[in-house]
Amino acid sequence: xxxxxxxxxxxxxxxxxxxxxxxxxxxxxxxxxxxxxxxxxxxxxxxxxxxxxxxxxxxxxxxxxxxxxxxxxxxxxxxxxxxxxxxxxxxxxxxxxxxxxxxxxxxxxxxxxxxxxxxxxxxxxxxxxxxxxxxx
Numbered sequence: 001x002x003x004x005x006x007x008x009x010x011x012x013x014x015x016x017x018x019x020x021x022x023x024x025x026x027x028x029x030x031x032x033x034x035x036x037x038x039x040x041x042x043x044x045x046x047x048x049x050x051x052x053x054x055x056x057x058x059x060x061x062x063x064x065x066x067x068x069x070x071x072x073x074x075x076x077x078x079x080x081x082x083x084x085x086x087x088x089x090x091x092x093x094x095x096x097x098x099x100x101x102x103x104x105x106x107x108x109x110x111x112x113x114x115x116x117x118x119x120x121x122x123x124x125x126x127x128x129x130x131x132x133x134x135x136x
Contacts, residue, residue, distance in 0.1 A: 018046035031125035
């Protein structure tokens with residue numbers, strides 16, 4: 001699973017919002033980082049995780065009627081709908097305009113992204129960088 005890459009001018013998340021997103025995906029792996037210590041690459045990584053989570057959850061939404069799943073909300077005052085309104089529809093593979101009015105992130109999607117990108121995040125928390133690692 002490859003995450004979308006964002007140019008600096010395409011990153012809409014503030015450091016505080018990125019912090020909320022990263023805590024949502026990696027609640028027990030924030031190390032000594034704070035929202036103020038996040039870099040532009042951290043914000044881009046958080047946004048890439050968020051876009052992938054919304055998109056994958058929309059794809060799973062088709063089976064929601066058969067299987068009820070927990071739809072998680074990003075902690076803090078962060079509004080997924082406000083983010084989705086600014087996000088380019090071309091960023092998403094499955095999400096449609098109507099899906100972005102009230103986006104949800106399913107727990108199974110959160111856990112999959114957490115598992116797939118925890119090593120990347122742990123390396124970052126340990127003081128490393130991304131060096132393109134999250135787009136492979």
